[in-house]
Amino acid sequence: MTDSKAETVAPEASENRQGSPDPGRPTAAEIAAPTAPETGENAASPAHAIEPQEPHVHDEVDDDDPYDTDDRSSTASLSSSILEYRTLHGRTYHSNQGNAEYWGTNDEPQNEALDIIHHVLTLLLDGELHRAPISPDVQKVLDVGTGTGLWAIDFGDKYPSAAVLGTDLSPIQPSWVPPNVSFQIDDCTQPWTFAPNSFDFIHIRWLFGSIIDWDALYREAFAALKPGGWIESHEASTQFSSDDGTVTEDSAMAQFGKFFAEGGKKLGRSMTVLEDGVQWRGIEAAGFTDIHEENFKSPLGAWPKDAKLREMGQFQHLATGRDLSGTLLYMGNLMGWKPDELQIYAAKLKSEFKNTNIHGYYWQKIVWAQKPR
C-alpha cells in the first residue's frame, strides 16, 4: 500500500541568474546527469510548483564558512582509538573503523550544519519526528547514523516510555541528554549485534553516500525489529531542480548533484538513493509489508512565497552555506579536485544560493513499513 503526497512542478515565469559557472572537474559531459527520483509504483505524480514570493527578497543568511576545526569533547567511556580522527586539509573525519568511510567531516562547522538540518527536517514534518504509526508508548527505538543526535534527543523527550539508542561512527553527540536516550559508536554496515526481535522502531535518516549495501542494512533492521515493529528510512537527493528553469543546466547548483553522484560512485556508496529507488525496493526485499512513501520538495533559499517553505529554505541555506567546504572536500579530493578549484566552486554555489531569483529545491523521500506480526 502506498500513501504519497508528492508535490510538483508547473513552470513559473523564469528569471535567470547571472553568470555561467564552470565548477571544474568533473565536467557535466563527464558525468551522467542523475535522473529524477523514483517515486514508488503508486506514488502520485507531482502536483504543484513551489510558488516564489514577489518581489524577490534578499536572502539575509550569513553563509560564513570557516575552515577552522574543533574536535568536540567526547564521553570518558570512549576508547582513545575512536578519537583518532583522520584529517584532510585541516578538517577531521571519523576514526578508522573497519570498512566504514563517511564523506562528511565530524568537526564543529559540519556538526552545526547537521543541527540546522534537523530543524529543517522537523519543519518539513510540521514538528513531527516520523511518519510510521508507532504506539504512543513505544519502548525500544534505534536511530542509525544519528549524527549529532538531535532526532534521538527530541524523540526521547516526546516519548518518555521509550529507550532510544543512537549509533554513529563519530562521538559527536552531547553528553547532557534525556535519561532515556543513549549513544553508541557503531558501524551500521557491519553485521548487527543487537538482539533479534528487540526494537519497536528503527529510524534511518540521511545516510546517502554512507552505505555500500542498502539491502543488507534493511535486512539487519528487519532482524532486529520485533514482529509488528516499524522501520522508517528518510533520504534526500543531492540534485537541485527548479520548476521554472531558473536552475540552469550549466549552473553550479545543477553541477552539485552530478558532483555527488560521481563522488558516490568513486566512494562505492551511492548518493543517488532517491533516483535509484533504493528505499522501497530494499525494504520490500527485506520482508517488510504495509509499505508507504511520501515525497517532498525542499527549497534552498528564501525564495518561496509559502511561509513554511520559506523558513525551510532559509534554514537550508544557513546549513548548506555554513560548511560548504566540509561538504565538498572529501568527494572533491577523491575525484582529484584541487583545494582552490573547490573553493572557486563553493563561491559560485554560494552566490547562487543567495540569489532569490533562482528557485532551487531538492527532493526528499520517506519510506516506512512494518515487520509482519
Ligand SMILES: C[S@@+](CC[C@H](N)C(=O)[O-])C[C@H]1O[C@@H](n2cnc3c(N)ncnc32)[C@H](O)[C@@H]1O
Ligand atoms: C548526514 S549525517 C545524518 C545524521 C542524522 N541521521 C540526521 O538525520 O540528523 C550522516 C551520519 O551518518 C553517520 N554514518 C556514516 N556512515 C556510518 C556507518 N557506517 N555507521 C554508522 N554511522 C554512519 C555519519 O557519521 C554521520 O553522522
